[in-house]
Amino acid sequence: MERLPQGVRRLAVQLRSSLPVDAIWSVLTDYEGLSDFIPNLTNSTLLSRQGNLVTLSQVGSQQFLGLKFSASVHLELTEHRPEGLLQFRMLKGDFRRFEGCWRLQSVPDATLILYDLTVQGCVGMPIALIEQRLKQDLSENLLAVEKEAMRRT
Numbered sequence: 001m002e003r004l005p006q007g008v009r010r011l012a013v014q015l016r017s018s019l020p021v022d023a024i025w026s027v028l029t030d031y032e033g034l035s036d037f038i039p040n041l042t043n044s045t046l047l048s049r050q051g052n053l054v055t056l057s058q059v060g061s062q063q064f065l066g067l068k069f070s071a072s073v074h075l076e077l078t079e080h081r082p083e084g085l086l087q088f089r090m091l092k093g094d095f096r097r098f099e100g101c102w103r104l105q106s107v108p109d110a111t112l113i114l115y116d117l118t119v120q121g122c123v124g125m126p127i128a129l130i131e132q133r134l135k136q137d138l139s140e141n142l143l144a145v146e147k148e149a150m151r152r153t
Helices: 021-028 031-037 127-152
Strands: 002-004 008-017 041-050 053-064 067-080 085-093 095-107 110-121
Touching: 008 127, 021 095, 021 110, 021 127, 031 041, 031 053, 031 127, 067 095, 110 127
Parallel strands: none
Antiparallel strands: 002 008, 008 110, 041 053, 053 067, 067 085, 085 095, 095 110
16 A cells, blocks of 8 residues: 555555456456445446446445445446456546556466556545555455456366
8 A cells, every 4th residue: 555645645556366367357347246246236237338348336335333324336447358457437426536457468378357446535534544444354355256267267
């Protein structure tokens, strides 16, 4: 995790998987099904697709310090399948900034899966208090994607 000015946080997590890139890519781009296996993602709706440009609406929800926290975002994703890159950025939502990427890289006998997120909370959202939660969520999301890909293969 990297702490940037103005409450911006950049988090990245990487996993080495025995699954092929295609299996992971198929799960990551199952936009309507993401909420079925990503923890704390309560809804994921495909709004539009034009070639490799995708627009999604997503809602996440979780308990934090005894309170239920919910956030929604409209995301624009750009699929770069040959490079194994899925970039996303928030068009509108409950954050000031929410952007990043999934990157898949084939290496001998494995696939490296990288999830990189830059986030800035909205006014009144104490980012320092949710840093640990964000770190845990990124790891859980990565493992959930791998688990779903294993289930499908």
